[in-house]
Amino acid sequence: MEQPKVGVFLSDCGKQLSDILDFDALTNFVKNVPNVALIARGSEFWRGNGLKAIVDAIKGGKINRVVVAESLPKLSEVNIAQAVSDAGLNSYLVEVIDLKDHCAWPHRSAPAEATEKAKAMLLSAIERAKLLEPIEKLEFPTLKSALIIGGGIAGMQTAVDLADLGFEVNLIEKAPFLGGLAARAGRFFPTDDCAICIQSPSSDVKTITHTSRKCVYRSGFSEIPNLSILTNAEVVSVEGVPGNYKVTIEKKPRYVDADKCVVCGKCAEVCPVETPDEYNANLNNRKAIYLNVPTVHPQIYAIDEDACKFQECAKCVAVCPTNAIDLGQQTEQVTLNVGSIVVATGFKEFDSSNIKEYHYDEYPDVITNLELARMIDGFGPTGGKIIRPSDGKPAKKIVFVQCAGSRDRRYNPYCSSICCMISLKNASLVKEANPDAEISICYIDIRTTGREHEYYYERARDMGIKFVKGRPTEIYNDEEKGKLIVDVEDALLKRFLDLEADLVVLAAAMVPAEGTAELAEILGLDLEADGFFKEYNAKLRPTETKKRGIYLCGGATFPKDAPTASLHAHSAAMKAAKFLTSGKIVKDQRTAIINEDYCGDCEFCPVMCPYGAITLEPTTEDHFVAKVNEILCEGCGVCVGTCPLNAIELRHSRPNQMSAQMNALLSVNGTSKPLVLAFCCQECGHTAVDSSGMAKMEYPANVRIIKVPCAGIVRVNQILEAYKAGAQAVMIVGCKTDGCHYEVGSAKAEKKMDMAKILLKEYGIEPERLEMFKMVFIEGAQFAEAAKMMTERAAKLGTLKLMGDS
Amino acid sequence: MPHHNTKENANMSFSEEVTHRHGGETLTACYQCGTCASSCPVARLDARFNPREIIKLSLLGEKQEILTGDAIWLCTSCFNCQERCPQDVEIADVIYALRNIALEAGNSPNIYADFASALIADGRIVAISKFVEKKREEYGLPPLKAVHVEALNTILSATGFTKPEKKEASQ
Numbered sequence: 001m002e003q004p005k006v007g008v009f010l011s012d013c014g015k016q017l018s019d020i021l022d023f024d025a026l027t028n029f030v031k032n033v034p035n036v037a038l039i040a041r042g043s044e045f046w047r048g049n050g051l052k053a054i055v056d057a058i059k060g061g062k063i064n065r066v067v068v069a070e071s072l073p074k075l076s077e078v079n080i081a082q083a084v085s086d087a088g089l090n091s092y093l094v095e096v097i098d099l100k101d102h103c104a105w106p107h108r109s110a111p112a113e114a115t116e117k118a119k120a121m122l123l124s125a126i127e128r129a130k131l132l133e134p135i136e137k138l139e140f141p142t143l144k145s146a147l148i149i150g151g152g153i154a155g156m157q158t159a160v161d162l163a164d165l166g167f168e169v170n171l172i173e174k175a176p177f178l179g180g181l182a183a184r185a186g187r188f189f190p191t192d193d194c195a196i197c198i199q200s201p202s203s204d205v206k207t208i209t210h211t212s213r214k215c216v217y218r219s220g221f222s223e224i225p226n227l228s229i230l231t232n233a234e235v236v237s238v239e240g241v242p243g244n245y246k247v248t249i250e251k252k253p254r255y256v257d258a259d260k261c262v263v264c265g266k267c268a269e270v271c272p273v274e275t276p277d278e279y280n281a282n283l284n285n286r287k288a289i290y291l292n293v294p295t296v297h298p299q300i301y302a303i304d305e306d307a308c309k310f311q312e313c314a315k316c317v318a319v320c321p322t323n324a325i326d327l328g329q330q331t332e333q334v335t336l337n338v339g340s341i342v343v344a345t346g347f348k349e350f351d352s353s354n355i356k357e358y359h360y361d362e363y364p365d366v367i368t369n370l371e372l373a374r375m376i377d378g379f380g381p382t383g384g385k386i387i388r389p390s391d392g393k394p395a396k397k398i399v400f401v402q403c404a405g406s407r408d409r410r411y412n413p414y415c416s417s418i419c420c421m422i423s424l425k426n427a428s429l430v431k432e433a434n435p436d437a438e439i440s441i442c443y444i445d446i447r448t449t450g451r452e453h454e455y456y457y458e459r460a461r462d463m464g465i466k467f468v469k470g471r472p473t474e475i476y477n478d479e480e481k482g483k484l485i486v487d488v489e490d491a492l493l494k495r496f497l498d499l500e501a502d503l504v505v506l507a508a509a510m511v512p513a514e515g516t517a518e519l520a521e522i523l524g525l526d527l528e529a530d531g532f533f534k535e536y537n538a539k540l541r542p543t544e545t546k547k548r549g550i551y552l553c554g555g556a557t558f559p560k561d562a563p564t565a566s567l568h569a570h571s572a573a574m575k576a577a578k579f580l581t582s583g584k585i586v587k588d589q590r591t592a593i594i595n596e597d598y599c600g601d602c603e604f605c606p607v608m609c610p611y612g613a614i615t616l617e618p619t620t621e622d623h624f625v626a627k628v629n630e631i632l633c634e635g636c637g638v639c640v641g642t643c644p645l646n647a648i649e650l651r652h653s654r655p656n657q658m659s660a661q662m663n664a665l666l667s668v669n670g671t672s673k674p675l676v677l678a679f680c681c682q683e684c685g686h687t688a689v690d691s692s693g694m695a696k697m698e699y700p701a702n703v704r705i706i707k708v709p710c711a712g713i714v715r716v717n718q719i720l721e722a723y724k725a726g727a728q729a730v731m732i733v734g735c736k737t738d739g740c741h742y743e744v745g746s747a748k749a750e751k752k753m754d755m756a757k758i759l760l761k762e763y764g765i766e767p768e769r770l771e772m773f774k775m776v777f778i779e780g781a782q783f784a785e786a787a788k789m790m791t792e793r794a795a796k797l798g799t800l801k802l803m804g805d806s
Numbered sequence: 807m808p809h810h811n812t813k814e815n816a817n818m819s820f821s822e823e824v825t826h827r828h829g830g831e832t833l834t835a836c837y838q839c840g841t842c843a844s845s846c847p848v849a850r851l852d853a854r855f856n857p858r859e860i861i862k863l864s865l866l867g868e869k870q871e872i873l874t875g876d877a878i879w880l881c882t883s884c885f886n887c888q889e890r891c892p893q894d895v896e897i898a899d900v901i902y903a904l905r906n907i908a909l910e911a912g913n914s915p916n917i918y919a920d921f922a923s924a925l926i927a928d929g930r931i932v933a934i935s936k937f938v939e940k941k942r943e944e945y946g947l948p949p950l951k952a953v954h955v956e957a958l959n960t961i962l963s964a965t966g967f968t969k970p971e972k973k974e975a976s977q
Contacts, residue, residue: 357890407837408892444839471839473890489843491858496843496850 004130005037007063008122009045009054013071013100020104022115029119033126037063046076051083058087065093065129069122071100074690090134092588092652095125101693102705106784113701116670120704124664131657140585140631142243142549143339144168146576149235149519152180153195153562154554154569155344156221161573162342163227167580170336172233174515176254176302177292178216180346181555184279184370186377188562189425190452195562216297230334231298234515238341238522241631242549243585247336253329255303256289260324263291263299267316267325275307277381281371283389284381289316289325293379303327340549340576341523343533344569345516347555350405350412350509357474358404358506364390365484365501366475368404368508369422376429386430386437388502395503396436399486400427401472402443405509412509414530416559419507420447424456426505431463440466440499442488450561468497475504510559523550524612533557543572546611546743548585548631551576590652591633592640598647599625605639605648610743614639636742637713641752646717653709659721665704666726673702674728674794676787679718681711683741684776685733692780699787703731710734711772712745716756719770720763723802728794731786732772739776746774766797820867823907830903835893836861842887842897848880855880857887857897864904873908879915914970922969926962929953 008030012018023041030039038057042050045068057063066084070076073096081091099118107114146162148155151173159171173180182188182195197215214220222229232252239246273288280286288307291299303316303325310327317325349370353361360366365388374380375387386395400423406416420443427439441460446467448454461467472488478500486499512531520527525545526534533556536544543551553572554565579585596619605626606614613632616624626639626648637650649655666675680686686707692699704727708714711734722730732749740746750772757767771790775782794800824830842857843849849856855877863872872878878901887897908914921931934950942949 403839403892409835409894410892444837469840470844471841471892473841473844473886487844489840489849489856489858491838491840491843494856494859 002064004035004065005063006033006035006065006067006126006129007038007040007054007057008036008126009050009066009068009070010039010041010122011045011050011068011070011099012041012043014043017071017099017104020108020111020114021099021118022111025115026118026122030122030126033123035065035130036126044070046070046079051079054080055083055087058084058089064089065132066095067122067125067129068094068096069099069118069125070096071098073098074687092135092590093129093132095129095132097121097125098690098693101690103693103701105693105696106698107701108696109698110671110701113671116668117701117704119670120665120668123667124661124706127660127664128657131654131660133651135652136589138585138587138589138630140241140243142580142583142585143337144580144583145336145338146170146340146342146580147172147235147245147247147336147338148342148344150180150344150346150513150554150556151175151178151229151231152344152346152554152565153182154346154556154560154565154572155180155342156216157566157569158342158344158553158573158576159227160221160224161570162576163224165573165577165581166226167577168338169224169227170230170338171227172230172235172249174232174234176231177296177298178221178229178231179292179297181348181370182562182565183216183292183296184373185422186373186380187425187429189421189456190450190563192425215295217295217299222298229298232302233334235519235522236333238524240337241629242547242579243339243631245338245341245549247338247341249334249336251332251334253303253305253331254300255305255308255325255327255329256301257324257326258298258300260322261300262322262324263301264321265291265301266319266321267301270315270319272313272315273307273309275304280374280381281367283371283374293377295379339580340551342551342553342572342576343519343523343525343556344552344554344572345513345519345556347510347532347559348513350511352404352506352508354411355405355506358401358472358504359475359477360506363475363477363484363504364388365395366504366506368506369400369419369426370508372426372430372503372505373422376426376433384433386434386503393502394434396434397438397483397499397501398427398430398440398503398505399484399499399501400439400441400505400507401475401486402441402446402507403471403509404506405511406507407444408509412511412530414558415447416510417447418510418559418561421450421453421456421561423505423507424448424460427465428456428460428463431460431465438466439464440468440486442468442470442472442486442499444469444471450563468499470497472499510555513555516556523547525550530558541575543568543575549576549579585631587631588635589630590635590650591630592628592635592637592648592650594626594628595647595649596625598645599643600645600647602644604642604644608638608642608744608748610634610636610638610745634742636710636745637708638710638742638745638748641713641715641748646715650709650713653713655715655718658706658708658718661706662718662722662727663725665706666722669702669726671700671702673700673791674799675726676703676729676731676790676794677722677725677727678703678705678731678733678787679708679711679714680705680733681735681741681745682707682709684735684739685711685773687777688733688775688779688783690780691777692784695780697780697784699784700791702791703787710740710742710745711749712742712752714749714752716752716759719756719760723765723769723800728797728800729769729771729790731790732770733783733786734772734774736774736776750774764803765800768793769797769800820869821865824864824900824903827903827906829896829899829906832893832895833861833864833900836865836895837893838862839892841890841892842895845886845890847884847886848882852880857881857901860901860904861895861897864900872904873911873913878904878908909970910968912971916972919970919972922967926959926969927955929955929958 077096085091145168148171163169237248268287271287274285276282277286279292378384405411470488476485484501551572553568734746753772
């Protein structure tokens, strides 16, 4: 390899640095460092003539490594890297440091000391630059297809979006019919329109305007050319990598041929089986061959295999005019190769029978909002009549009980967020159709936070619906009166009310859909404590997951109303499209490398890797080594910090590069205080240092900063190395545990430092000389405080004596 | 009717005083749903007692009203409220904590002074009657053992147990 020729570009940021730092001294110092081929001074190097000077030096062959001291390096290095790359040099042969926020400003009261620290920083950057290697760009092809898991309102809309954009879309639904929970809800707030209405796909030739909405069954949804729908289907396993997932799906038989069924219904007429209709909350019976409701999608009958008598009966087969029924259909395994996966599995109602005092499974007239919605639906089991399930008589007195299982630490501590609106909507619909109904809603807090939502609350009051502020303790059955009694205190009146009811409607909590945990296991995704899927970042990346190419939408992440589910669905579609559209993943090879000579048979790194990027592969019969999957590796280095055998290195943060930096940073002190080395993660830790400088907070110049990708990469031997090189105390500065940019890095680092302290004791080093700090960007003051604290601590402890020192 | 207080004149540190007590830790989780009140058999019969209100008054720092009133002494410790509280507020235990604070402030019903005297003298709050002894014999239960009063008193004084002062009958 060519000898390193380092160009050092010193920006004084418009004299603001040269007023504090002695730039002549810096230039003289740098001049004498071996391999420095060029020194330039200017007011800025990240744009204009300054940047041109760098480019010219590269093009002229004067330099092959670039060190730039520039303010705001996190902004300027993007520009510099691009220009360097355009000039023909690998952009990873550049090191940019911040003499302003990391040196001149925080140490401005002691300019001489700051100048000495600046020398150390420059030396460190030069020594690192000499050891840098070019990093190549990797490309991995991706398939232009997607799998959407879940055919509810969110999944369907994501499917339409992606299909409209030209991707091959596979939508799978566990049930025989699409629509999910939304379809059962009957009508939606805040539009009061029906639940099966979706945006028309662009392939619908009869769509006249772009505002067209249509019922799913007439939307042409199933006729979208590049959309295939699999019902009765579930994901069994997923293999492969982002962009190339191989998904195995188990498709249960429908026993009715989709291409032949003409939905005449003769089969259901002759079917002798009556079985409770779970779609309608078991309020009626249906046949073993059935449609959920006439407007359902797909418009194909299905056989309930738990209820059907098959060959014993086969009356439907005889009567079917198109021979569409095939009782011999078998479960099939379907394999799909897709580039991306969108999880749209939704949520369901909490099983209210858990709340013993509400007697949901005991009293038939205690129902849930979803069950009431089935009664309200004209296609539902009662034809729109509100009845008492116990005797079928009309329900006149209706009491709603909010937060049934929500905001309850015994079941689900969270607010399910949509139940207030669902109850207001359902109560209003009932009152509208039955003006003499007496309706009360028992609530803890009414939450109507969306646009138009407060109107529902107003309207309900206008209609004469009563509100009782209190959560009932128990629902009793008064057999003499033939009524239910809801035992509640109205806290505003401080009065005990025994509310009589024909029907009690529980606003049941919303919990993750059946099979959520199993699917998370199959996909390798995390769940939150509430059991819903965990987003990659709730604030900024609400539809992404820690796995590239796998997205979440709708109620899979938390209960959502229809507008929010739509928003989420379109967002997930956009993210999936962005991932799929180029047909390839392009990334820098800033990945981990395994030294197979050292690696062997332990399982630390595959377990620790937050991205599942490391697997163990056999080399001989009884020997395994770790392999890094470069698509999955995100370059955090948690594996490096974990490996007990030093068998892993991370490109661009190799141990020799870090050692050179450390030794240089600690080679010059220039202050009267003990040297402190701070390993700062490139995310929150290093930016907290930036922000302390930007806010001109002061801390002493003996504190030296080394940037690492993640706190999790730091090894215990590197901490010992730092002490050996002259550090009297070591700080590890990482992200907050929950905010770690690499999921687990900060937490792993913290654990490791606790262990390291025990080890330090063994070596005769005071454990107080090591401390882990966790902070975010805006906590610059915390960094300055921590730096001062560690300096004082090291000073108090006196000079560190290492074993072997005389 | 208790008067309504604004935040300004409420002594907020009282809720901290309660949460730092054994039994009082869960006070601040309350969101006033009233499940406790509707669960309470006493509240139905006696308007002076309402567990939701006691918690609210504690949260707002209405120390005097709680400590000098009758309410906290009316709880029968049936624990219905505690069983059903959706926020896991240990309501009956909070009331115990409040009673302890009241007792230390010299505000306890005279019966507690009688209990304390009996405990110190005989090692029992309620003396064992002939009736009880006879019943035990009937059921084949062993006779109750005598309490080691001296040892008990050593424990009582070591734990700082104080006998509440009896108040003059004023009504």
